[in-house]
Amino acid sequence: MAHISVLVIVVIITALAFDFTNGFHDTANAMATSIATGALRPKVAVLISGVLNLVGAFLSTKVAQTISSGIVNDRLATPAIIFAGLVGAILWNLLTWLFGLPSSSSHALFGGLIGAMWVGAGINGIHFDQVISKILLPAIASPLIAGVAATIATYLAYRITHRANQEPVTSGFRHGQTVSASLVSLAHGTNDAQKTMGVITLTLIAAGALAAGSAPPYWVIATAGLAIGLGTYIGGWRIIRTMGNRLTDIAPPQGFAAESSSTAVILSSANLGFALSTTHVVAGSVLGSGLGHRLAQVRWSVAGQMALAWLLTLPAAAAVGAVAAAVATRGTAGVVLIGLATIAAAVALYAISRREPVTAGNVNDIRPVVEAFSTAT
Amino acid sequence: MHIDWAALGQVAVVSIGVAVAVVVIFSFGILALSHRDTDIDRGNTATVALTGALLCFTACAATVVYGIYLIVPQLHH
Numbered sequence: 001m002a003h004i005s006v007l008v009i010v011v012i013i014t015a016l017a018f019d020f021t022n023g024f025h026d027t028a029n030a031m032a033t034s035i036a037t038g039a040l041r042p043k044v045a046v047l048i049s050g051v052l053n054l055v056g057a058f059l060s061t062k063v064a065q066t067i068s069s070g071i072v073n074d075r076l077a078t079p080a081i082i083f084a085g086l087v088g089a090i091l092w093n094l095l096t097w098l099f100g101l102p103s104s105s106s107h108a109l110f111g112g113l114i115g116a117m118w119v120g121a122g123i124n125g126i127h128f129d130q131v132i133s134k135i136l137l138p139a140i141a142s143p144l145i146a147g148v149a150a151t152i153a154t155y156l157a158y159r160i161t162h163r164a165n166q167e168p169v170t171s172g173f174r175h176g177q178t179v180s181a182s183l184v185s186l187a188h189g190t191n192d193a194q195k196t197m198g199v200i201t202l203t204l205i206a207a208g209a210l211a212a213g214s215a216p217p218y219w220v221i222a223t224a225g226l227a228i229g230l231g232t233y234i235g236g237w238r239i240i241r242t243m244g245n246r247l248t249d250i251a252p253p254q255g256f257a258a259e260s261s262s263t264a265v266i267l268s269s270a271n272l273g274f275a276l277s278t279t280h281v282v283a284g285s286v287l288g289s290g291l292g293h294r295l296a297q298v299r300w301s302v303a304g305q306m307a308l309a310w311l312l313t314l315p316a317a318a319a320v321g322a323v324a325a326a327v328a329t330r331g332t333a334g335v336v337l338i339g340l341a342t343i344a345a346a347v348a349l350y351a352i353s354r355r356e357p358v359t360a361g362n363v364n365d366i367r368p369v370v371e372a373f374s375t376a377t
Numbered sequence: 378m379h380i381d382w383a384a385l386g387q388v389a390v391v392s393i394g395v396a397v398a399v400v401v402i403f404s405f406g407i408l409a410l411s412h413r414d415t416d417i418d419r420g421n422t423a424t425v426a427l428t429g430a431l432l433c434f435t436a437c438a439a440t441v442v443y444g445i446y447l448i449v450p451q452l453h454h
Contacts, residue, residue, distance in 0.1 A: 056448070059448070059449050059450065059451065060448075060449070060450045132380075133380050137380060137385070141385060141388075141389070145388065145389045145392055145393060146392070148389075148393055149392055149393040149396040149397060150396070152393065152397050153396050153397045153399075153400035153401070154400075156397065156400060156401050156404065157400050157401070157403075157404045160401065160404035160405060160408055161404050161407055161408055161411075164407070164408050164411035164412070165411045165414060165415070168407065168410055168411050168414065169407050169408075169411060172403075172406070172407035172410065173403075173407065176403055176437070179441055183441065183444050183445070183448070186445070186448050187448050190448055190449075190450075253404075256400065256403065257396075257400050260396045260399050260400050260403075261392070261393075261396040261400075263396075263444060264391075264392040264393075264395040264396035264399070265388070265392040265396070267392075267444055267447045267448065268387075268388050268391040268392040268395065269388045269392070270447070271447055
């Protein structure tokens with residue numbers, strides 16, 4: 001690694017920062033329902049999830065060798081374009097976190113890269129057919145499948161156990177939930193940490209520090225795993241609250257049904273080569289577990305906000321990525337400018353979040369985040 | 378553009394099938410445990426209920442082990 005430029009180091013740091021936001025954005029996917037039902041104490045839940053994400057990162061580096069599963073042309077990517085794409089993804093992740101909206105970190109990353117690529121390397125750098133078959137289709141199909149599974153499973157779980165003594169039933173489902181939530185965390189670590197490893201590895205290849213087609217070096221796997229594990233442990237409490245408490249009210253049988261459905265969908269699709277967003281799957285499952293018990297319990301307005309955030313994620317991250325690329329590809333000064341602007345925006349968003357903090361202590365108090373947010377401002 | 382509808386259908390059938398099966402079996406396990414408590418309270422033997430519960434939980438544990446097998450690539454290469 002003789003000639004690693006400052007730009008490459010900046011890209012690596014930015015990639016790790018994205019990985020960190022990816023972690024705290026997605027803690028909710030594995031742990032929100034366990035926290036909501038009291039199966040795990042909030043701090044314990046995020047610790048388990050963080051550790052399993054770290055472990056997962058070391059287990060699998062299979063997809064780390066492509067930056068984005070063929071959605072953009074990796075050969076045309078320069079460090080500046082990758083940097084701009086990451087900036088788009090980080091800013092969108094932070095904004096949706098502020099509003100407590102569980103949006104897909106994968107979509108944010110793909111969106112950012114698409115936007116940056118479009119401006120930096122031209123429209124030929126994007127494979128639109130891949131965008132449809134690998135992003136759009138799974139985004140629609142996976143929450144539906146998870147939702148149907150969770151609805152049926154929840155209905156049957158209540159049907160089977162409703163005459164039994166409720167105390168052992170509740171505690172039994174709580175125990176089951178802990179296991180299924182841990183599986184989701186592990187699967188998340190094996191998938192999501194790899195995206196960052198892929199980004200860093202490709203940057204190193206583009207800079208000539210690694211031979212083309214190299215596997216991620218050990219330090220890349222370790223830092224990416226640590227970043228996502230740490231992010232997960234910090235816990236995106238605002239998003240956990242939305243997923244666990246605001247979308248629907250979750251009792252242990254529903255939580256268990258939802259977690260099992262998410263695990264089944266994530267594992268079966270990964271096994272058959274579908275890249276999907278854990279966020280979409282889990283939201284579908286949680287919604288389904290609400291439908292399977294009492295139809296009226298689902299708060300459709302929250303579900304609507306969430307669906308809107310999903311639709312906006314890719315184009316919004318793409319727009320930020322495009323703007324960032326327009327500046328960053330002009331040279332070192334451009335990269336520095338975008339870097340400083342990103343840090344400033346991140347600090348500002350964090351400062352706004354402190355006005356109405358959501359923590360491990362108040363994550364189960366139900367109060368609409370958007371409403372709380374507008375009273376605070 | 379190629380969309381593999383067959384694979385998508387397979388994901389749907391497999392995941393719905395597995396999720397529902399695990400939850401149903403686990404629910405029966407819990408039901409059996411609860412019957413066991415009632416049996417003991419009434420002074421009856423609870424061997425049948427206990428065996429049923431153990432069978433159900435073993436089946437669920439096997440599914441979890443298979444899940445870990447699928448997650449960890451080192452196990453199936």
